Amino acid sequence: xxxxxxxxxxxxxxxxxxxxxxxxxxxxxxxxxxxxxxxxxxxxxxxxxxxxxxxxxxxxxxxxxxxxxxxxxxxxxxxxxxxxxxxxxxxxxxxxxxxxxxxxxxxxxxxxxxxxxxxxxxx
Numbered sequence: 001x002x003x004x005x006x007x008x009x010x011x012x013x014x015x016x017x018x019x020x021x022x023x024x025x026x027x028x029x030x031x032x033x034x035x036x037x038x039x040x041x042x043x044x045x046x047x048x049x050x051x052x053x054x055x056x057x058x059x060x061x062x063x064x065x066x067x068x069x070x071x072x073x074x075x076x077x078x079x080x081x082x083x084x085x086x087x088x089x090x091x092x093x094x095x096x097x098x099x100x101x102x103x104x105x106x107x108x109x110x111x112x113x114x115x116x117x118x119x120x121x122x123x
């Protein structure tokens with residue numbers, strides 16, 4: 001159906017930057033919203049940022065002013081530029097997409113998730 005693959009995670013010092021990328025592939029007709037969530041050990045998965053097809057964005061308070069979400073509709077990709085990273089940003093970051101996809105009979109719509117990429121902010 002649809003696969004999402006994240007990349008760009010890693011270890012970074014406090015105050016540093018990382019850029020996460022996510023590509024969606026499969027029998028995609030249209031992608032409505034795309035977004036990033038994160039989950040730290042012992043915590044629930046939480047919203048980081050979302051972006052819909054017209055470019056409108058939404059950010060968690062913790063991400064405002066430091067993170068920027070963007071997308072390339074032609075490539076079915078979404079990005080998360082993270083600046084001024086803090087130790088509390090350490091988490092597994094997941095990409096998600098609301099996708100209309102083709103099946104044998106008729107199109108369906110569903111939410112899909114990537115496997116996650118680890119971001120560790122530590123000195």
